[in-house]
Amino acid sequence: MARRAAPLTWNKQDAILDAALGLFVERGFHGTAVPEVAESAGVAAGTIYHYFDSKAALVNALYRREKEKVTRAIHTSFPARASPRAQFAAIWREMATFATDNPQGFAFLELHHHGSYLDQQNLALDQSLRTFGAGFVRAAQTAGVLKAMDPKLMMELIFGAFIGVIRARWEQRAFVDDDALAAAEAACWDAIALHP
Amino acid sequence: MARRAAPLTWNKQDAILDAALGLFVERGFHGTAVPEVAESAGVAAGTIYHYFDSKAALVNALYRREKEKVTRAIHTSFPARASPRAQFAAIWREMATFATDNPQGFAFLELHHHGSYLDQQNLALDQSLRTFGAGFVRAAQTAGVLKAMDPKLMMELIFGAFIGVIRARWEQRAFVDDDALAAAEAACWDAIALHP
Amino acid sequence: MARRAAPLTWNKQDAILDAALGLFVERGFHGTAVPEVAESAGVAAGTIYHYFDSKAALVNALYRREKEKVTRAIHTSFPARASPRAQFAAIWREMATFATDNPQGFAFLELHHHGSYLDQQNLALDQSLRTFGAGFVRAAQTAGVLKAMDPKLMMELIFGAFIGVIRARWEQRAFVDDDALAAAEAACWDAIALHP
Amino acid sequence: MARRAAPLTWNKQDAILDAALGLFVERGFHGTAVPEVAESAGVAAGTIYHYFDSKAALVNALYRREKEKVTRAIHTSFPARASPRAQFAAIWREMATFATDNPQGFAFLELHHHGSYLDQQNLALDQSLRTFGAGFVRAAQTAGVLKAMDPKLMMELIFGAFIGVIRARWEQRAFVDDDALAAAEAACWDAIALHP
DNA sequence: CATGAATGAGCATTCATTCAT
DNA sequence: CATGAATGAATGCTCATTCAT
Numbered sequence: 001m002a003r004r005a006a007p008l009t010w011n012k013q014d015a016i017l018d019a020a021l022g023l024f025v026e027r028g029f030h031g032t033a034v035p036e037v038a039e040s041a042g043v044a045a046g047t048i049y050h051y052f053d054s055k056a057a058l059v060n061a062l063y064r065r066e067k068e069k070v071t072r073a074i075h076t077s078f079p080a081r082a083s084p085r086a087q088f089a090a091i092w093r094e095m096a097t098f099a100t101d102n103p104q105g106f107a108f109l110e111l112h113h114h115g116s117y118l119d120q121q122n123l124a125l126d127q128s129l130r131t132f133g134a135g136f137v138r139a140a141q142t143a144g145v146l147k148a149m150d151p152k153l154m155m156e157l158i159f160g161a162f163i164g165v166i167r168a169r170w171e172q173r174a175f176v177d178d179d180a181l182a183a184a185e186a187a188c189w190d191a192i193a194l195h196p
Numbered sequence: 197m198a199r200r201a202a203p204l205t206w207n208k209q210d211a212i213l214d215a216a217l218g219l220f221v222e223r224g225f226h227g228t229a230v231p232e233v234a235e236s237a238g239v240a241a242g243t244i245y246h247y248f249d250s251k252a253a254l255v256n257a258l259y260r261r262e263k264e265k266v267t268r269a270i271h272t273s274f275p276a277r278a279s280p281r282a283q284f285a286a287i288w289r290e291m292a293t294f295a296t297d298n299p300q301g302f303a304f305l306e307l308h309h310h311g312s313y314l315d316q317q318n319l320a321l322d323q324s325l326r327t328f329g330a331g332f333v334r335a336a337q338t339a340g341v342l343k344a345m346d347p348k349l350m351m352e353l354i355f356g357a358f359i360g361v362i363r364a365r366w367e368q369r370a371f372v373d374d375d376a377l378a379a380a381e382a383a384c385w386d387a388i389a390l391h392p
Numbered sequence: 393m394a395r396r397a398a399p400l401t402w403n404k405q406d407a408i409l410d411a412a413l414g415l416f417v418e419r420g421f422h423g424t425a426v427p428e429v430a431e432s433a434g435v436a437a438g439t440i441y442h443y444f445d446s447k448a449a450l451v452n453a454l455y456r457r458e459k460e461k462v463t464r465a466i467h468t469s470f471p472a473r474a475s476p477r478a479q480f481a482a483i484w485r486e487m488a489t490f491a492t493d494n495p496q497g498f499a500f501l502e503l504h505h506h507g508s509y510l511d512q513q514n515l516a517l518d519q520s521l522r523t524f525g526a527g528f529v530r531a532a533q534t535a536g537v538l539k540a541m542d543p544k545l546m547m548e549l550i551f552g553a554f555i556g557v558i559r560a561r562w563e564q565r566a567f568v569d570d571d572a573l574a575a576a577e578a579a580c581w582d583a584i585a586l587h588p
Numbered sequence: 589m590a591r592r593a594a595p596l597t598w599n600k601q602d603a604i605l606d607a608a609l610g611l612f613v614e615r616g617f618h619g620t621a622v623p624e625v626a627e628s629a630g631v632a633a634g635t636i637y638h639y640f641d642s643k644a645a646l647v648n649a650l651y652r653r654e655k656e657k658v659t660r661a662i663h664t665s666f667p668a669r670a671s672p673r674a675q676f677a678a679i680w681r682e683m684a685t686f687a688t689d690n691p692q693g694f695a696f697l698e699l700h701h702h703g704s705y706l707d708q709q710n711l712a713l714d715q716s717l718r719t720f721g722a723g724f725v726r727a728a729q730t731a732g733v734l735k736a737m738d739p740k741l742m743m744e745l746i747f748g749a750f751i752g753v754i755r756a757r758w759e760q761r762a763f764v765d766d767d768a769l770a771a772a773e774a775a776c777w778d779a780i781a782l783h784p
Numbered sequence: 785c786a787t788g789a790a791t792g793a794g795c796a797t798t799c800a801t802t803c804a805t
Numbered sequence: 806c807a808t809g810a811a812t813g814a815a816t817g818c819t820c821a822t823t824c825a826t
Contacts, residue, residue: 012789027312030226034817044791046819055817112309116223130369149379153372156364157357157380161387164356165349173326174349183345184353191357191387208807229799231809240808242802251800404786419704422618425820427788436787438823447821505700508615522761541771545753545762549772552752553745553779560744565718568741575737576745583749583779600810622796632812634798643796 013051016041017062025107029059029117056117063114063122066105070098071129084140085189091136092162092185099166107170110163130155137192146192158188209247212237213258221303225255225313252313259310259318262301266294267325280336281385287332288358288381295362303366306359326351333388342388354384405443408433409454417499421451421509448509455506455514458497462490463521476532477581483528484554484577491558499562502555522547529584538584550580601639604629605650613695617647617705644705651702651710654693658686659717672728673777679724680750680773687754695758698751718743725780734780746776 019041023032034055038045052058073094079086099106118126130152137151146154165184169176176184215237219228230251234241248254269290275282295302314322326348333347342350361380365372372380411433415424426447430437444450465486471478491498510518525547532538538546557576561568568576607629611620622643626633640646661682667674687694706714718740725739734742753772757764764772 028224028226028309030224031312033815035815045817046792047790049818050789113224113307116227147379147383149383150370150376153361153364153370153376153380154383156360156370157383158360160360160363161353161357163360164352164354167356168349168352174346174352176349180346180349183343184349187343187345187350187353187387190389190391191383193386195386195391230801231799234809241800242809243807245801246806420616420618420701422616423704426822427820430788437821438788439786441822442785503701505616508619539771539775541775542762542768545756545764545768545772546775548752548756548762549749549775550752552755553749555752556744556746556748557741559748560741566738566741566744572738572741575735576741579735579737579742579745579779582781582783583775585778587778587783621794623794633796634813635811637797638810 012041012043012047016043016048016051016058017065020058020062021066021104021108024059024062024112025104028112029055029114034058056119059114059117060119060122063109063118064125066102066109067122067125067129069102069105070095070109071125073098074129074132084136084143084145085193087136087140088189089185091133092181092188095162096166096181096185103170106166111167111170130159133159145194147194149192154192158192161188161191208237208239208243212239212244212247212254213261216254216258217262217300217304220255220258220308221300224308225251225310230254252315255310255313256315256318259305259314260321262298262305263318263321263325265298265301266291266305267321269294270325270328280332280339280341281389283332283336284385285381287329288377288384291358292377292381299366302362307363307366326355329355341390343390345388350388354388357384357387404433404435404439408435408440408443408450409457412450412454413458413496413500416451416454416504417496420504421447421506426450448511451506451509452511452514455501455510456517458494458501459514459517459521461494461497462487462501463517465490466521466524476528476535476537477585479528479532480581481577483525484573484580487554488573488577495562498558503559503562522551525551537586539586541584546584550584553580553583600629600631600635604631604636604639604646605653608646608650609654609692609696612647612650612700613692616700617643617702622646644707647702647705648707648710651697651706652713654690654697655710655713655717657690657693658683658697659713661686662717662720672724672731672733673781675724675728676777677773679721680776683750684754684769684773691758694754699755699758718747721747733782735782737780742780746780749776749779 016037020032020037023037023040026032034048035045037058038048041048048058052061074091077090077094079090082090114122133155134151137146137154140146141148141151161184165174165176165181168174174180212233216228216233219233219236222228230244231241233254234244237244244254248257270287273286273290275286278286310318329351330347333342333350336342337344337347357380361370361372361377364370370376408429412424412429415429415432418424426440427437429450430440433440440450444453466483469482469486471482474482506514522544526543529538529543529546533540533543553576557566557568557573560566566572604625608620608625611625611628614620622636623633625646626636629636636646640649662679665678665682667678670678702710721743722739725734725742728734729736729739749772753762753764753769756762762768
């Protein structure tokens with residue numbers, strides 16, 4: 001009759017992913033041993049292999065989980081009919097919220113090189129977000145509010161600037177509060193906006 | 197009796213560093229085995245330990261060598277008496293030259309996370325370049341040509357944008373020639389300049 | 393309320409043994425994982441441990457089941473009052489029938505080394521069949537129809553020859569039909585018979 | 589000037605192969621752990637991987653070494669111009685010598701199933717010896733001294749009988765001295781010879 | 785009875801490092 | 806200086822077995 005209370009809301013798969021997130025951010029994929037992940041997650045080493053086929057499958061599942069969070073946030077809140085300026089602000093805001101609420105997730109996604117072990121699905125996921133960003137740029141250029149520049153490159157430039165800001169905060173090289181983020185956002189808009 | 201002619205200008209230490217650079221960029225520090233570096237450098241595994249105390253010492257020596265190249269280039273060519281705009285252009289130009297002439301060096305320095313194994317000297321080296329960048333910003337702000345913003349943050353934002361551009365080129369997500377780099381530079385200036 | 397009809401004549405224990413037989417023959421005892429047996433038998437891994445105390449107990453139960461089949465067949469059909477030649481033919485026929493009708497069982501019993509994990513009961517079972525064979529040889533020698541030779545050795549020689557023939561068929565190195573088996577039987581009789 | 593004495597005649601690769609032979613015979617391939625081989629050989633576990641790419645490569649090297657010993661002995665001493673009877677005796681004698689001088693090698697080669705991990709070269713090696721045996725049978729049949737029977741099958745029958753005899757000795761189920769071996773040889777010849 | 789998630793010791797293999805030559 | 810065989814701790818992963826349901 002009595003059910004165990006603990007596992008009700010607690011999920012072993014998520015516990016493993018959470019533990020992996022912390023360790024991968026701190027030491028990198030190759031620098032983290034599977035038994036370390038297990039210990040940090042409070043499960044046995046073998047248990048990890050009930051949920052993930054391999055260490056590579058684990059890192060891919062983690063990447064997918066985190067990338068989908070940002071992707072969903074950005075797509076969900078994107079104001080399709082608003083002005084480019086407002087759209088830009090919305091994208092920035094969602095990314096900033098993600099990076100603030102989930103600093104480890106952001107660090108994992110953007111501060112590490114995953115080149116060699118990401119699977120096709122994740123590469124496509126990553127690509128789709130970049131395509132979305134470039135699409136926004138292209139539309140805004142067509143609307144005449146952004147400079148002429150390869151949309152992909154413009155997107156990478158702005159995204160790089162955003163990462164730089166968040167990284168400075170993450171590595172405590174700068175104090176970055178909401179005002180600072182707002183100032184950075186304004187600066188980035190100035191970088192790409194057509195000035196009258 | 198006859199001495200070998202080859203090692204005249206050729207240096208085993210550099211051969212090891214060059215080999216390590218290629219492998220670390222491709223697979224990361226933890227993903228690269230010392231014997232792999234040895235084989236790629238054309239020396240025996242034990243030889244690496246004549247030149248470097250450990251794998252960590254090797255990666256630090258490499259980081260130092262590459263970071264000093266950029267640092268020296270920027271400091272050497274910095275026009276102390278020119279206008280902030282010209283100084284900005286000079287910094288950008290030196291970084292772009294480095295990234296173009298030595299793409300692996302740039303990728304190694306900026307596209308990887310070295311957090312856990314860099315020594316104090318390298319952390320200081322990294323810091324000094326950032327301090328220089330922030331110093332430029334502060335001076336330019338004092339001169340009234342840049343927006344008000346935490347100089348460190350402004351520097352990180354611009355440097356992040358630069359990395360984003362170079363990374364897009366490195367990962368072949370955008371075609372980035374000299375014109376594109378110039379456009380990116382102009383955009384970055386617009387990001388930080390005070391608009392009248 | 394309603395009971396399941398399926399298990400009527402179908403027995404989970406036998407399903408496990410059948411699955412184990414196929415896998416042990418194919419990959420050997422140590423090369424086969426218990427969960428593989430479970431999956432192949434269509435039961436859960438834990439279920440195997442309701443029927444068998446351990447993997448070793450499983451392989452012993454299987455060995456016993458198969459060995460008892462041959463033993464029973466040979467004993468049952470042995471014509472105690474017939475001539476040695478007829479008795480020899482009967483033994484050969486029963487073994488051939490077993491090997492033909494149950495090739496996996498024969499391969500399991502005779503083509504694999506079970507040295508390290510067979511229990512006393514199975515060792516005794518194995519021994520008793522050899523003793524029976526040696527007994528037949530001894531009686532036939534007493535009757536003056538077989539050569540003088542250590543009965544145990546003569547039995548092993550003939551049994552080895554039989555295994556060689558069956559193995560050649562199993563591993564498809566020779567085409568062995570009923571005629572070939574009959575020729576082999578005749579040759580084996582010639583090997584041991586006293587020639588006038 | 590002074591050389592080390594130990595390694596002069598002592599070879600680590602052979603020490604590993606010798607240790608592996610003993611363990612594989614006793615426990616089988618899958619039942620033997622690589623660290624066990626290392627300990628038995630008196631080397632570190634990693635050392636095994638300097639000499640062999642994998643456990644499978646080790647067992648294949650061992651199989652090759654042992655199989656080549658028998659093959660060479662049989663081919664070398666085969667009296668091409670002698671009578672079939674003398675040739676048969678020669679083959680039997682070489683196999684018996686091998687099995688007596690190197691009982692573990694024989695047990696390894698013939699008493700275990702190597703099906704799943706032998707490489708092409710070893711399969712070919714095995715095949716070539718069987719082909720040689722079948723060739724002898726065919727020639728002797730042509731000479732009119734052997735019964736009509738599929739040569740391959742006849743060879744397998746005799747080889748099986750030989751294995752049975754040696755196995756009985758190995759597992760101490762019979763006392764097999766030179767006289768017993770000679771009697772077994774005679775019996776086997778009777779099995780296949782055409783009786784006038 | 786039956787399940788299958790969970791365990792953790794054990795396995796094959798790798799790799800940073802040493803050292804006799 | 807340079808070598809590369811040798812080491813053995815550590816890694817990613819497997820698997821016999823248990824146990825709560």
